[in-house]
Amino acid sequence: xxxxxxxxxxxxxxxxxxxxxxxxxxxxxxxxxxxxxxxxxxxxxxxxxxxxxxxxxxxxxxxxxxxxxxxxxxxxxxxxxxxxxxxxxxxxxxxxxxxxxxxxxxxxxxxxxx
Amino acid sequence: xxxxxxxxxxxxxxxxxxxxxxxxxxxxxxxxxxxxxxxxxxxxxxxxxxxxxxxxxxxxxxxxxxxxxxxxxxxxxxxxxxxxxxxxxxxxxxxxxxxxxxxxxxxxxxxx
Numbered sequence: 001x002x003x004x005x006x007x008x009x010x011x012x013x014x015x016x017x018x019x020x021x022x023x024x025x026x027x028x029x030x031x032x033x034x035x036x037x038x039x040x041x042x043x044x045x046x047x048x049x050x051x052x053x054x055x056x057x058x059x060x061x062x063x064x065x066x067x068x069x070x071x072x073x074x075x076x077x078x079x080x081x082x083x084x085x086x087x088x089x090x091x092x093x094x095x096x097x098x099x100x101x102x103x104x105x106x107x108x109x110x111x112x113x114x
Numbered sequence: 115x116x117x118x119x120x121x122x123x124x125x126x127x128x129x130x131x132x133x134x135x136x137x138x139x140x141x142x143x144x145x146x147x148x149x150x151x152x153x154x155x156x157x158x159x160x161x162x163x164x165x166x167x168x169x170x171x172x173x174x175x176x177x178x179x180x181x182x183x184x185x186x187x188x189x190x191x192x193x194x195x196x197x198x199x200x201x202x203x204x205x206x207x208x209x210x211x212x213x214x215x216x217x218x219x220x221x222x223x224x225x226x
């Protein structure tokens with residue numbers, strides 16, 4: 001059974017650019033959540049999608065957005081990149097919304113903004 | 115706002131020891147609590163999931179307990195091995211608008 005797949009694994013972008021990250025959940029999982037991990041702030045919740053609808057959103061600026069497709073794959077977009085956006089971005093999938101059945105995480109995308 | 119604290123922040127012990135990692139949370143209205151391990155530069159691997167109605171879960175050498183009323187969970191690792199070296203994270207789900215709330219983790223080193 002395939003796990004959660006995140007692409008790409010590594011990205012280097014320049015300040016002001018935008019970036020799109022992709023996440024394919026475990027087959028049959030309809031919930032996809034995104035988290036940002038930095039050394040200073042730890043793991044912080046970005047947003048959750050379930051059946052193509054954003055259910056929840058963390059305390060991040062509007063530059064961070066996402067969407068979910070009918071096959072449950074999700075993309076996260078960050079516009080006008082800042083140096084502080086450098087982080088490991090993790091995606092998690094779950095059969096149900098809001099974590100009732102626990103989450104399975106992907107290996108992450110390491111974003112470096114220069 | 116839910117806050118999760120993990121103690122200790124770092125721990126180094128010789129191989130073979132039994133050890134306990136602690137996690138506390140401020141709001142007892144949780145769906146469940148999940149323990150993860152993270153190897154350097156990698157994603158999170160789920161270890162144990164405890165639903166709010168459960169008291170403990172076991173998987174191999176790992177045992178996690180949950181005391182929801184006091185806002186505490188412990189992860190017990192028996193007969194530690196060098197391969198257990200990693201950062202251990204606990205996270206609580208409230209089923210609301212804030213996804214999983216994570217602690218900062220315990221960085222564990224098992225000395226051969």
